Amino acid sequence: MYNGKTGMKKNDVFEEKFIVTEKIYNGFINTFNDTNPLHVNEQFARNKGFKSKVMHGNILQGFISYFVGECLPTKEVIIHSQEISFNKPVYLNDELTFKAIIQDIFESVNVVEIKFSFINNDSVTVAKGKINIGLL
DSSP: OEETTTTEETTOEEEEEEEOOHHHHHHHHHHHOOOOHHHHOHHHHHHTTOSSOBOOTHHHHHHHHHIIIIISSOSOEEEEEEEEEEOSOOBTTOEEEEEEEEEEEEGGGTEEEEEEEEEOTTSOEEEEEEEEEEEO
């Protein structure tokens, strides 16, 4: 199914690269003041079995927002809902490949369902989920 209004069709695949930089990490902390020791204390994170400070999961949500707002072939969209499962930790300077596929287009209600995953450099899926966007 092809939606001429959006330029998208079922099974279209999108791919973006994101890096969790120091600037993004610090910006998140400065904006939301989430200083949980798992995210800001190297030794605490190592004592809990992680290799380093674990990045905030909601940084990935920011990448999703960027994808929906800037990477789709239309700007006439709004996020209705999104689900995300965090499977593995993400660390500072990790490069993530974001892969998204148009799962379905529901023209009767102007909704596009997108499934996505974030994959790290070790080819491990660190997060995955689904986004429902409304077409304006």
